[in-house]
Amino acid sequence: MTTNTHSAGALAGVRILDMATVLAAPIGATLCADHGADVVKLELPDGSDALRGLQPVKEGVPLWWKVANRGKRGITLDVRQPRGKEIFLSMLPKFDVLVENFRTGSMDRWGLDIETLHKANPRLIVVRLTGFGQTGPYKSRPGYARIFEAMSGFTNLTGEAGGPPLHSNFPVGDAVAGLFCAFSIASEVARIRGNPDAKGVEVDLAATEALFRLLDCLPVEHEMLGQVRRPEGNRASYTAPSNMYRSRDGQYFSLVASSNAIFARVCAVIGQPALGEDPRFNSNPARVKNLVELDAKLGDWFGAHDYAEIAPRLEQAGIPFSKAYTIEDIEQDPHYIARQAIVRLPDPDYGSLPAPCIVPRIVGREMKVPRTGPGVGEHNAEVYAEFGLDTAELARLLEQKVI
Template identity: 45%
Template sequence: MTEAPAGPLQGLKIVDISTVVAGPFAAGLLGDYGADVVKVEMPGAGDSLRALAPHKGGAPLWWKVTNRNKKGVTLDLRQAEGRQLFGKLIAGADVLVENFRPGTLDRWGITRAWLHGISPHLTILRVSGFGQDGPYRDRPGFARIFESMSGFTQICGEEDGRPLHLGYPISDAIAGLFGALGVLAALHDLVRHRERRGQEIDCSATEAMLRTLEFLAIEYDQLGVVRTRSGNRSQYAAPGNVYRTQDGKWASIAASTQSIFVRLCRALALDALIEDERFATNPARVKNFRALDDIIGGAIARLSLDELRRTFAEHEVGFSPIYDIADVFDDPQIAARDAIVRVPDAELGSVRMQGVVPRFSETPGRVHHAGPTIGQHNDEVYGALGLSATEIAGLRARKVI
């Protein structure tokens, strides 16, 4: 038997039939907070995320984080027997998470009316690339498309270079965050209005990414400005860039408030800049960023990374070396907070991964185990629904599970 969930959502029951990242990320966050999540995969190959790198001895490492804390079952929703068994899962659930192309579940007979006929208060989170309607609803969706279409990729990269995608599909994670937030908002509404049916939540990954970009839309609307790339330089506060130290290391520095700018100048013995009219205010500094960057960069280039670390700590200046993941593991703040935790895994014995964010004072969440193997909890979950061992074996033989 798996360990009981812990956290503020303990007792909440979620069925996750989504695949790859965005939907599973949303369900995984809720599982971090204590929800009981059953992850449903098609028999055989399972979720496509299992095929994405990295792997160790064939074991999918990315999968193990995105689907941690979940019970894993297999079920072919396209078969009549599969749909019938899925109805039993839904009968005891509070939330369904799916990210099929719009209309796919309807074609399989798994409509909103059918779902609410079984569980009237079921909250349905639908994560898709472009939303449940509109001219793009049927298009295939991928993170790079969402990031490009939202305007995000256009502002990433060197000033005179081509647009740059990040090294991680950030829009999938952001869509998952908005999806999880939407579920919690809908559940809160149900608490106050139990007479209502559960809501259907339409979460577009492209719109989630666009929402995250905050000032881009209003800037264009009011000023006609089309923002583009600036490399590592901040476009809204100065100084804000990545600077090279004397020993060839890289440091990211942010001085987005006046008080921090003053402390930065004093830390680098550049007090004259404080009264220089070119740099007296943040708008002035942004306007004259090239001259400011040359001065700041020159001062930093005379210091080693350790020297820079010490003087900035003394003057309370926002600063970090550019970490790789090995540096993250070695950082004393990460260690003190147990931000990387070791959890049991069915294939690898134990693995380390990120802990639960945020932290709750009275009902802390916990990572109980890494993502399950394909169908790992079939017997447990379907047995709890009242199926006998013989019935489960029959479903397995017929490739329903």
Template identity: 45%
Template sequence: MSGPLEGLKVLDIATIIAAPLAATLLADYGAEVLKIEMPGHGDGVRSFPPFKDGKPLWWKTANRNKQFATLDLRTPEGLALFKRLLPRFDVLIENFRPGTLDRWGLSKEVLWSIQPRLVILRATAFGQDGPYRGRPGFARIFEAMGGLTYITGETAGEPTHPGYPMGDAIGGLFGALGVLAALWKRAKDKDAPGEEIDLALTEAVFRLLDVLPVEFDQLGFVRGRIGNANGYSAPAAVYRTRDDHWVTLAGSTNALYAANCRAIGRPDLIEDPRFANNAERVKHASELNDIFQAWCATHTLDEILAAFNAAQGTLAPIYAIDQIAADPQAQAREMITRVADRDFGSVAMSNVVPRFMVDPARLRHAAGDVGQDNRMVYQDWLGLSEAEIDALKRRDVI
């Protein structure tokens, strides 16, 4: 074990992506995370494609660095075992609909009577109260009702979801951040009580769209879709190269605008009064984007990158995964690393972010099989005999 959270113990009883991702991030930073799944089928992400030899590849990275046990909390025996396990842990992460754990006999009062300093992260679609509290949710729901989907897509086109469940990823980040904030209070005060964190995943998406509420409040402005243009900077768009690659351009300051103009051999644009500052450039964004698009269309990707690097402009290639893997910066930083895996020896996945230079965190292993650590949990930790464990398994308690 290594990393700044070494010694922290996290119990993950959540499913699918957002809440388990919060636990995975804590595991990346060195926490010891036990993931408890339902006996038999386990977490639903195990059924998500893609597969290799029948093994789910997404699962391997989504729940990396964890230990895996099975337990049916809905049974009296399962509930009793859970209560015996709980004192070992500092953090509990769950994403059941509000009131579910209460109905199973695990209200926060019961949890805190067993572990008074327990930090409880509850992740739901809409939060623990309000008229939508009981509604189910997935990433597309969070993205849609959090405002992200409406502003994404072409101006005259349909609202567009990202090609990856970003609503879950955003929620996972806020979940991990919330847990760390609660732990800081505990670190400062040894007598601090436990904490209950109410993470509404729709609110997490909305929180990142900082400008929407203030511009609506003060200007009555409802932000819409503008494709790959930029509402606060120009020129800024996606351009096709002569050899059929794509690049993206940004840069809101006068200095960066000047560098971008020099990169395409148009220093005359720097002094043009229509483009004197960022506000004026945004007004004339379509003219500027046409100029930069026309230049890119007559140059190859390598020529464009060379020109902008020489001028210190702010343009980047739009990478697919094969290009990320081949990029020298990505290779130098080991953005992709290999991790031990039970099925394939090792598999590639993204590295820990951010880096801790004094106490480095590291990836230890890919996610494992349903209940693979049951013997360790129930025999080594709780002292059950092999006969007792086998009996629990026959009754589908574990």
């Protein structure tokens, strides 16, 4: 691992071997690539990663794969074959991090248990991202984002009151687990970087726990108050007003006025300043207790006015609000445009593809825009040459379907 104060990213010099599939763990490696890590994406020779088949796909080209695995070099290798396992272990000393998300026990069955991995590289950081962790009665269960979301308690907070819980039309569970994956890598790199005596570790990251970790107040709320939080539609049960409202012309927008000062400004906007002094609404606990009545008053006023009239009034009053954006709204919004929140990733098939910018921004550092994710085995010759495999050997491995 090297240190370079002149690098484009804080993780420059860190080498990551990403052998994970689909989305959660690969997102973590991608976030590290955004900040300078050299990430090599390892796939099976048949290119069977399920992310290559998830929509959006255009004329057989996996668009989600391209943006989700941006900034990585791609190789193929079947580590289940003896020669593949041998090559894999010979590569590990040159990597700082290994990321995998196979069902618990899979790597052990392939002869790649943690002891073997650390024998090959005692300083290796091994991040194992699974649905339920490396221990416990559910450790061998398969899992996807919606399973993590449901089991963590996250999904049960969405939906209409009295109705079924609702999933988002995006795998939030994968994204959250990916963030914890990147955090795990950065944390362990910070520990081991610059310390020649530091040893590698096994990071046991459970996606279900990652989501549950975000729900800080649920356990204490239950123990101390005897409450089990339930879906409330778009309404928040912990602060008020905080809801999604609809204007006369059908535009939905979110508004939050937790503090008394902001709520007083809302009351002024709707022409009912006395509401701010009403005992039912003059504090957040009172507003929460009477939130149905409060929302009815606000909903009636917003429903009688067009959004073009509502928005400037709220803006002028300094009230936090936003309409519910579509991707078209994001693309046209002057703030997103000013901050170049959508960047163009260089791509061999389409010239470039749009994707979210690198987050966070580091003031005074110009971050290089990464290219899109690699094709199946696109960088085999380049990467394997770094490990001493010549063209003839690669041809033999290809014929044997090892790569």
